[in-house]
Amino acid sequence: MYLTAFPNEFQQALPILQQIEAHGYEAYFVGGSVRDTLLGKAIADVDIATSAFPAEIKEIFPKTIDTGIKHGTVTVMQHGIGYEVTTFRTESGYQDFRRPDHVTFVRSLKQDLQRRDFTINALAVRADGLVIDEFDGLADLAAQTIRAVGNADERFHEDALRMMRAVRFASQLGFDITTDTYVSLLHNAELLQKIAVERIHTEFEKMMLSANWLIGWKLFVATGLIKNTPFFKDYLTGNYPKFVATQQPLMDEAAIWTLLGEGFSLTLAQQQQLLHSWKSANEVIADSQHTLAFSRLLQTNPQPGASQLYQVDATIIERLATIWPILQLDADFTQLAIHYQNLPIKNxxxxxxxxxxxxxxxxxxxxxxxxxxxxxxxxxxxxxxxxxxxxxxxxxxxxxxx
Structure with missing residues (x-):
């Protein structure tokens, strides 16, 4: 199939593809930008893959930056915008379950796409709009399914973070994970312990702040991934909270940790331990602690006085207004917000x-x-x-x- 129209981001980067092709090499838009274009979603980043080796890219373009040249990535500057251009490559020897021990540059697009995580991310688009689909990614997009490219066990052994990405994509896109890929998640969940908590944190936050976060949360629990993350692997006994789906997504990261604090009946000290073990930012820790403390106060005193309201802010009230329905708790947050706004001073x-x-x-x-x-x-x-x-x-x- 052909794309009949390019999004603006592709239009702006199109001259790069055309220049590479003019020098006798192949070049394509690849990855998440292609997936999101086909789904009609906004594009976050434009990634370009090419048969040209890094040295050849540097010869074609006058202004480049060696972003990750060891792994084949050169940033090409075009009208003040940087575009990552990466040579087709194969990877092997993932001893740490996150990075390849060996990277080999190749001239084959199919070999490059074969190393990617999921079929919906293994699509490429040529400068003329032709969509290259070597692994039935278009069919999986149409079926709204997430399937590993090739053997799921191999993909997860190459980079165990891909398991978090699977549940994150299910959450963000509202897609189902195919049976073979799901079974592989069950078998390989323990590999997540090999991954730095900062990388897990990033995927978890994206999952929980998506519109369909409850899908991702249920998968995170059901696959056993939760048992292989900091704090939860030592704390949980298998008794998980029953969250209720609501129309309103969680508003920020502090809302996530407040929800978990309430859902698992954590003390403030336990919540703080959780946040530290997940390497959360100090500001997030402070916001989460204040929000959980006020949530506990409201459960004993649904109509706090002026001095108690003065200890919080409008954001905490708004945050709890999105969290409490998930926990099947009830309070008049509209009235609380009015009372707060009527305070003579806020600080x-x-x-x-x-x-x-x-x-x-x-x-x-x-x-x-x-x-x-x-x-x-x-x-x-x-x-x-x-x-x-x-x-x-x-x-x-x-x-x-x-």
Missing amino acids: RHELAIDGQTLIQKLGLKPGPEIGQWLNQVEHAVVMGEVVNHNEALIEWIKQQTD
Whole structure:
């Protein structure tokens, strides 16, 4: 088949393919960009594969960067945009289950496509729009199935992260995993322990933030992959939470870890341990901990007062509004959001006075006393005991000292 129209991203990169062809070599758009084009989805990155060797690419184009030349990748700069151009290659000897010990450059597109993970990612498009399909990827796209290229056991032994990619694609695309590939997932799940947690984390986050995240989660559990990831491999006894499908996707990474914290009834300390073991960013850890803490508060006090609402922010309320229905918990988050927005201030920076004001207006000396007064004023404003105006706050402090 031929593509009748190229997306803008392909149009912009098309001169690269044409130049390579003009020098007597083959060149194709490959991988996820082809898959997403055929599915009518937005393209993330444009990858180009070619029969030209890296040295030959560098001769064709005036401006290149040796991005990963050892593995055949050269970045070609075109109008300020970098495009990765990779030589057709074969790979062998995956002793660490993630990287090939040997890479051999070849001139055959089929040999190059044969090393890829899934048939829907093993498609190529020529400059004239011809779609090259050596492994029935078009049929699998039409059937909405995820199938390993060739022998699934071999593909997963080459790079065990491909197992996470399988459940991630099922989640993102809403596709089914074919029986042979699924069985291979079951047999090889333990290989995931060979993979760096940072790589697993990236795939897991993409899976959980997709529209069909529940599909991916169920596969992640059913295949045993979860038992081979940090924290869960030591913590779980096979008692998994029953999440309920909702129309609204999880809003961010902190929502993922809050959902798991509630789903597995983790303490705040256990959630923190989970987040550290998955090498989460400090900001994500803080957001997740604050959100889980407020979730626990709401379960004991569905109508928190001003001082309690002041400890959170609008994002935490919005985050829990997407999480609680999944857990079959109920709260009036619309009303909570209104109450939060009606707070006189949302943080100390909004106070009409600061330490310098106290020094100038009240003659206080720099030191701990300044912070103590600001704490008292902040609380009084939040509780509605005094309006947040400079003069009113100064007068309130004077009254407290009388």
